[in-house]
């Protein structure tokens with residue numbers, strides 16, 4: 021069935037009404053809903069998804085006896101590697117009836133992934149995000165400044181009248197373009213800023229260097245990379261307003277949002293979140309309730325989170341569990357000879373290169389970058405061409421790229437394997 025653009029907004033509206041109510045459910049209501057959704061999803065997966073059909077048969081897992089949360093541990097977790105190599109088997113044999121859109125991500129881990137999202141999960145994601153934005157004071161149509169990858173051809177920024185959004189392309193982030201957009205911000209005075217924290221911070225640094233002040237918004241919404249306490253403090257001081265942090269995945273397997281009272285909450289009516297502890301590391305594993313076209317059950321997000329020792333009810337009145345800290349997606353940045361700074365905008369640059377298992381950009385000097393890649397047998401000359409194209413689209417043609425096929429990637433001091441490692445200083449973070 022062809023996807024109609026008119027179907028999605030109606031679905032979003034319908035789901036938004038649902039989320040407005042479900043945010044104040046009791047703990048029991050949340051748990052009952054989770055069980056009901058998990059049963060539906062797991063039974064569907066056992067019936068229609070080849071990967072799960074085989075897996076359940078091999079491990080002797082009977083979906084008709086599945087009771088929900090309490091039985092989730094019986095299903096093995098799903099790593100990115102399986103999604104990468106057995107993608108087709110994870111798509112339901114009746115996926116088309118749910119409406120499908122291909123999406124991709126390589127995120128901060130540099131592992132390119134392609135997957136399918138159906139109409140329902142997309143509508144749910146937008147509706148759940150809109151509800152979270154509401155917690156920051158945002159209402160649809162309110163004047164907003166947004167800083168992210170737009171790939172504008174001839175502009176650094178554009179104002180969209182329909183959505184009332186001033187959009188600045190993160191790929192163009194350098195001092196002269198930043199100063200121009202700041203002038204525009206001060207003229208139109210957006211109430212909300214949204215985007216990658218690093219980029220919003222850089223904007224304030226450019227203003228500070230020139231002795232210009234930026235009109236203070238009501239709130240800043242950040243996403244796309246970890247918001248360290250230090251970055252949050254810098255942002256709140258520079259913009260004289262509160263910062264709200266958000267975490268979500270393209271794969272839709274997890275969502276965390278900050279409420280009016282400054283607590284991060286697991287969005288438990290959107291996905292089922294599990295925290296699996298091993299060797300002192302607490303891995304976030306998530307299951308989206310709604311992606312029937314390609315169910316990812318117990319998906320390893322590769323992000324770690326900390327929960328408080330004891331859960332308490334937040335003053336906001338919601339019973340969604342509180343998250344103490346999100347550890348992951350810490351993003352370094354690349355400095356380009358033409359003066360641009362590229363952080364999280366780099367994250368999709370390697371999505372389409374066949375055979376790349378994972379990758380990493382290491383900057384040792386301002387005029388060149390080492391691209392380390394781990395590859396499998398499907399990697400070939402075309403992969404390299406696609407890789408260069410994706411990187412050049414963001415980096416331009418000036419900087420030199422050195423490709424190296426390596427057995428494993430470099431780790432940072434904290435033991436993580438980030439997509440970008442900068443060895444030329446970090447005075448902006």
Ligand SMILES: [Zn+2]
Pocket residue numbers: 279280281282283285334335336337338
């Ligand atoms: Zn709260």
